[in-house]
Amino acid sequence: MKLSQRMLTGGAVALALTAFAGAVQAECDWKPERPVTYIVPWGAGGGTDANSRMLASMLEAKMGQPFNVVNRTGGNGVVGHSAIANADPDGYTIGAVTVEITMMEHAGLTDLNQDDVTGIALVDIVPASVLVAADSPYQTLDELLAYAKENPGELTASGTSQGGIWHLAIAGLLNAEGMDPQAIRWVPSEGAAAGMQELIAGGVDVATPALSEGKALVESGELRALAYMNPTRMAALPDVPTTKELLGSEWTMAAFITVSGPKGLPEEITCSYEKAALEIFETPEWAEFKASRGADVVSMGSADLTEMMDQTYENLGATMKAIGIAK
Amino acid sequence: MRFSDFALGLGVAVFGIAVLLHVRTFPEIPGMQYGPAFFPGLIGAAFLICGVALVVGSVVRGAALTERFAERPAWFGDRLAVWRAVGVVLSVVAYALVSPVLGFLLTVALLTAGLLLLMGVRWVVVVPLMVLLPLFLHYGFAQGLRVPLPRGPLELLLF
Amino acid sequence: MAEVFELVFRWDVLSTIFLAACYGLFVGSVPGLTATMSVALLVPITFFLDPVPAVAAIATASATAIFAGDIPGALLRIPGTPASAAYVEEAFALTQKGQAERALATSLVSSCLGGLIGVALLAVFARQLASFAVKFSSVEYFWLGCLGLTAAVAVSSSSLVRGTLGLLIGLFISTVGIDIATGHARFTFGQLDLLDGVSFIPAMIGMFALSQVIRTVTTELDSVVPKAKVGSLSGEMVRVVRSYWKNICRSAVFGNILGALPGAGADIAAWIAYSLSKRFSKTPEKFGTGHAEGIADAGAANNSAVCGAWTPALVFGIPGDTVTAIAIGVLMLKGITPSPRVFTTDGTMVYAIFLAFALANLLMLPLGMVAIRVARQALSIPKRVLMPLILVFCIIGAYAVDNTLFSVWIMLGLGILAYFMEENGIPIAPAILGIVLGKVIEKNFLITMIKSQGEVAGFFDRPVAAVLGATTLLLWGWLVVLAVVRAARARKHAAAT
Numbered sequence: 001m002k003l004s005q006r007m008l009t010g011g012a013v014a015l016a017l018t019a020f021a022g023a024v025q026a027e028c029d030w031k032p033e034r035p036v037t038y039i040v041p042w043g044a045g046g047g048t049d050a051n052s053r054m055l056a057s058m059l060e061a062k063m064g065q066p067f068n069v070v071n072r073t074g075g076n077g078v079v080g081h082s083a084i085a086n087a088d089p090d091g092y093t094i095g096a097v098t099v100e101i102t103m104m105e106h107a108g109l110t111d112l113n114q115d116d117v118t119g120i121a122l123v124d125i126v127p128a129s130v131l132v133a134a135d136s137p138y139q140t141l142d143e144l145l146a147y148a149k150e151n152p153g154e155l156t157a158s159g160t161s162q163g164g165i166w167h168l169a170i171a172g173l174l175n176a177e178g179m180d181p182q183a184i185r186w187v188p189s190e191g192a193a194a195g196m197q198e199l200i201a202g203g204v205d206v207a208t209p210a211l212s213e214g215k216a217l218v219e220s221g222e223l224r225a226l227a228y229m230n231p232t233r234m235a236a237l238p239d240v241p242t243t244k245e246l247l248g249s250e251w252t253m254a255a256f257i258t259v260s261g262p263k264g265l266p267e268e269i270t271c272s273y274e275k276a277a278l279e280i281f282e283t284p285e286w287a288e289f290k291a292s293r294g295a296d297v298v299s300m301g302s303a304d305l306t307e308m309m310d311q312t313y314e315n316l317g318a319t320m321k322a323i324g325i326a327k
Numbered sequence: 328m329r330f331s332d333f334a335l336g337l338g339v340a341v342f343g344i345a346v347l348l349h350v351r352t353f354p355e356i357p358g359m360q361y362g363p364a365f366f367p368g369l370i371g372a373a374f375l376i377c378g379v380a381l382v383v384g385s386v387v388r389g390a391a392l393t394e395r396f397a398e399r400p401a402w403f404g405d406r407l408a409v410w411r412a413v414g415v416v417l418s419v420v421a422y423a424l425v426s427p428v429l430g431f432l433l434t435v436a437l438l439t440a441g442l443l444l445l446m447g448v449r450w451v452v453v454v455p456l457m458v459l460l461p462l463f464l465h466y467g468f469a470q471g472l473r474v475p476l477p478r479g480p481l482e483l484l485l486f
Numbered sequence: 487m488a489e490v491f492e493l494v495f496r497w498d499v500l501s502t503i504f505l506a507a508c509y510g511l512f513v514g515s516v517p518g519l520t521a522t523m524s525v526a527l528l529v530p531i532t533f534f535l536d537p538v539p540a541v542a543a544i545a546t547a548s549a550t551a552i553f554a555g556d557i558p559g560a561l562l563r564i565p566g567t568p569a570s571a572a573y574v575e576e577a578f579a580l581t582q583k584g585q586a587e588r589a590l591a592t593s594l595v596s597s598c599l600g601g602l603i604g605v606a607l608l609a610v611f612a613r614q615l616a617s618f619a620v621k622f623s624s625v626e627y628f629w630l631g632c633l634g635l636t637a638a639v640a641v642s643s644s645s646l647v648r649g650t651l652g653l654l655i656g657l658f659i660s661t662v663g664i665d666i667a668t669g670h671a672r673f674t675f676g677q678l679d680l681l682d683g684v685s686f687i688p689a690m691i692g693m694f695a696l697s698q699v700i701r702t703v704t705t706e707l708d709s710v711v712p713k714a715k716v717g718s719l720s721g722e723m724v725r726v727v728r729s730y731w732k733n734i735c736r737s738a739v740f741g742n743i744l745g746a747l748p749g750a751g752a753d754i755a756a757w758i759a760y761s762l763s764k765r766f767s768k769t770p771e772k773f774g775t776g777h778a779e780g781i782a783d784a785g786a787a788n789n790s791a792v793c794g795a796w797t798p799a800l801v802f803g804i805p806g807d808t809v810t811a812i813a814i815g816v817l818m819l820k821g822i823t824p825s826p827r828v829f830t831t832d833g834t835m836v837y838a839i840f841l842a843f844a845l846a847n848l849l850m851l852p853l854g855m856v857a858i859r860v861a862r863q864a865l866s867i868p869k870r871v872l873m874p875l876i877l878v879f880c881i882i883g884a885y886a887v888d889n890t891l892f893s894v895w896i897m898l899g900l901g902i903l904a905y906f907m908e909e910n911g912i913p914i915a916p917a918i919l920g921i922v923l924g925k926v927i928e929k930n931f932l933i934t935m936i937k938s939q940g941e942v943a944g945f946f947d948r949p950v951a952a953v954l955g956a957t958t959l960l961l962w963g964w965l966v967v968l969a970v971v972r973a974a975r976a977r978k979h980a981a982a983t
Contacts, residue, residue: 034478034486035469035473035475037475037889043808043811044529044530044808044811044812045805045808045810045811045812045813045814045815046811049815050815050818050819053530053533053815054819057533057534066473068473068474068475069473069530070475070888070889071888072888072889072890073682074663074664074679074681074682074683075663075664075671075678075681075682076664076669078678078681079678079679079681079682082678107669109669153939156936156937161666161669162666162667162668162669163669185936185939187933187936187937188666188667188932188933188936189933190666190929193748193803193804193805193811194748196804197620197622197623197748197798197802197804198623198624198933200620200621200802201620201621201622201623201626202621202623202948203623203624203625203933203937204937215823216802216803216823216824216825217802217803217825219823219825220802220825220826220827221826222802222826289819292818292819292820292821293818328906328909329909329910330910335910339651346658349673350672353665353670353672354668354670355668356667356668356936359935359936359939359940360940361931361932361935361940362665362667362668362932363665363667363668363670363672365931365932366661366924366927366928366931366932367658367661367672367673370654370657370658370661373650373654374651374654374658377647377650377651377654380647381647384647400704400705400909401705402704402705405704408703408704408705408707409704411703411704411707412700412703412704414703415696415699415700415703415873415877416700416898416902418877419696419877419880419881419894419897419898419901420898422881422894423891423894423895423898426891427891435878435882438874438877438878438881439874439875439878442873442874442877442878443870443871443874445874446703446707446870446871446873446874447870448868448870448871448874452871456871456875460875460878464878464882468882468886472527472528472531472886473531474527474885474886474889475889476885
């Protein structure tokens with residue numbers, strides 16, 4: 001009895017303190033007092049998972065409580081993103097919201113969009129690529145597009161589900177170049193690895209995953225990268241030309257990974273996590289981790305991230321409409 | 328509950344038909360006759376065939392209407408056995424409903440104790456198990472394997 | 487070579503291997519927790535270890551847990567992986583004859599040898615195996631899935647209609663969730679948690695463990711497992727190796743090749759090995775009645791397939807399952823990029839991993855014997871005490887993998903379904919295989935159709951696909967002929983009497 005009373009008063013004091021802090025000015029020194037659940041909407045071992053596990057472990061060291069990574073996969077990301085959005089905004093559930101949050105509403109999968117989450121910080125940004133098998137007849141993106149233009153529907157591409165981000169990458173590129181978005185037909189796959197396996201096996205002609213995902217196979221000579229859908233070249237693969245150099249439309253496409261909380265996450269908690277994350281991104285450990293994956297360190301806080309997600313929502317919505325996969 | 332071939336076949340066939348009707352509402356891939364409905368439709372049809380095979384088999388054997396549609400398992404006569412079966416099912420339901428409120432430790436302690444008593448185990452055995460099992464599992468899963476188990480009053484007190 | 491030994495024979499690596507082996511054996515052998523779950527939960531924790539201990543831990547735990555899953559399989563009829571469901575009836579039949587030790591000794595020694603042969607093949611032929619494996623496209627996977635299903639029906643001891651019904655139930659469950667071609671949510675009834683389909687681990691726990699608990703508390707609460715003395719474990723193992731070394735070698739090679747196929751191989755290797763074992767056995771009539779031969783074949787294929795799954799992961803960075811997916815992440819974290827050149831660029835590291843793999847399989851022998859003894863003792867705990875504990879394990883085992891209470895509901899629903907299936911003579915093992923393979927088959931069927939724009943010819947226009955397809959179709963034809971002949975013979979027999 002005594003104990004529960006003490007707990008109650010303790011809770012009340014904490015509550016009053018939070019309210020007080022919120023009213024005056026966010027101090028950004030909130031710390032979790034029990035384990036935090038870190039939801040990843042994609043499978044273990046993928047890029048989102050690896051980035052999130054690394055960040056979670058470094059948050060754990062910084063904030064002194066376990067950050068338990070939980071993979072909630074399924075429904076092209078809908079399941080995991082809903083779990084993040086529907087959690088209590090108390091700072092004890094955060095997660096890896098990815099670019100798909102801006103697409104799923106357009107695709108008619110759910111009502112969920114970026115307004116249902118609170119962006120804390122950008123973790124990674126991964127531009128798409130155009131890959132072909134080593135024995136493919138196409139040496140350049142131009143040759144590939146020229147063939148597709150003359151023989152629409154003959155070539156196939158893969159790398160993610162129907163209407164997934166890498167599908168948008170190629171269909172949007174074709175559309176931006178004034179071609180039929182169906183000129184290269186999309187073959188759905190469960191993720192980038194499965195898509196690249198199809199490519200090596202000769203099941204499809206093109207794959208358009210993130211260049212970072214295809215990097216190992218490009219370096220080993222199994223696959224050939226025709227283009228990088230980014231304004232600047234990748235430091236780890238400097239020979240791969242960018243779409244900005246190659247195409248009149250300067251089409252680019254990238255996926256992103258964030259750390260975010262549910263909608264209505266208190267300012268104090270958001271800015272505490274934001275501060276911690278941005279400090280982590282400065283460390284040599286993080287830089288080393290990023291380098292191992294052939295990626296650059298990005299650093300973007302809550303306000304800019306929210307704006308970027310809104311922007312992406314508009315852009316991808318327009319692309320999805322243009323290529324006919326928006327509902 | 329053991330059903331006669333006739334009853335089982337009828338049930339399976341009806342299920343097959345229900346699946347076949349339901350998959351007609353699935354969208355198609357433009358320009359292709361194989362879409363999301365194809366595979367479930369195939370399975371529904373196979374259910375239907377299996378069901379019909381069972382029914383026909385029992386009619387041929389002349390057992391269609393002479394056999395009882397459903398045979399109660401013998402343990403239905405044993406009241407304790409029925410309670411034990413109900414207890415097993417209900418404790419799973421109870422965990423799903425109650426653990427978010429009571430937390431892992433309390434729920435598992437209560438379930439363990441309840442089930443053991445239902446099986447007719449003596450208190451001497453029940454008490455240590457209901458204390459040790461939840462703590463052991465909590466230690467292994469929450470601390471060791473880092474599974475976020477549901478938290479309740481006992482967790483707040485202990486951890 | 488000396489460097490390789492230096493990397494592995496360090497106290498931290500060796501102790502990690504030892505601990506991982508103990509963990510795999512312990513958690514894998516707890517009924518209701520399942521081997522699949524134990525590996526799934528351990529693997530992410532290794533993410534931040536150094537590469538050699540991390541990968542060694544993953545490899546060790548998966549090898550030992552897969553064997554350990556056979557312990558509750560043989561003793562309580564609760565298998566730990568979809569693969570060990572292939573021979574659970576056989577092992578349990580041995581237990582019922584009082585020969586649990588024989589079943590487990592067979593399983594242990596064939597797992598160990600299968601694993602060792604698997605590592606050896608991996609070390610020598612990884613490059614070739616991987617090149618072969620990545621040449622598989624959706625068509626080949628489609629046929630492979632069909633072959634796996636055929637094996638399930640072929641070994642099923644129940645009637646053709648009931649065996650098929652079991653399979654169909656599994657296949658139907660596999661169609662729940664978003665479909666790959668259009669993204670349409672099928673049979674989800676508005677449940678978000680069903681979008682990804684019925685989660686496999688809770689399904690397996692429900693269908694095998696929960697249904698067994700219900701059956702036990704209603705009818706077998708006071709039964710005891712018969713115990714006949716069959717001689718020492720080690721003596722038994724020597725006998726198994728002497729009689730079945732050919733089976734073990736054959737199935738290990740075969741399992742390794744199948745295991746190298748990302749996504750489907752490891753699950754079906756044991757099934758196909760078991761049905762081949764029956765096909766080529768001199769005493770096929772003994773299968774299903776408690777005969778060690780099938781267990782030796784399937785056990786060897788099973789553990790060898792686990793090694794095989796590492797080939798495409800190491801050589802091309804294409805993971806076969808979650809386990810190897812995380813392993814790739816661990817390697818990349820430490821600057822080792824999987825590639826065909828990995829044997830030259832990071833050769834020491836790769837061979838160190840193989841060595842750790844081999845050690846794990848060797849270590850499994852003594853530890854496994856201890857585990858068998860302990861488990862055998864645990865069986866003398868009255869079922870009144872055991873069943874409630876198993877039920878609690880089932881609940882936490884189902885919950886822990888996805889951390890959602892929905893999985894607990896799935897386990898309950900499928901557990902009750904499986905209870906009724908068994909009551910009505912519909913086998914459960916094919917249903918489990920159906921859940922695993924249904925997705926593989928449908929996905930690859932639709933992908934192939936999308937590629938060929940609806941042309942059926944697309945299923946035969948690649949050489950490997952044509953061979954696999956023809957084999958499958960011939961097998962189906964043969965099964966039908968066999969069923970017809972059997973029915974005719976039965977009728978003649980009935981007419982005669």
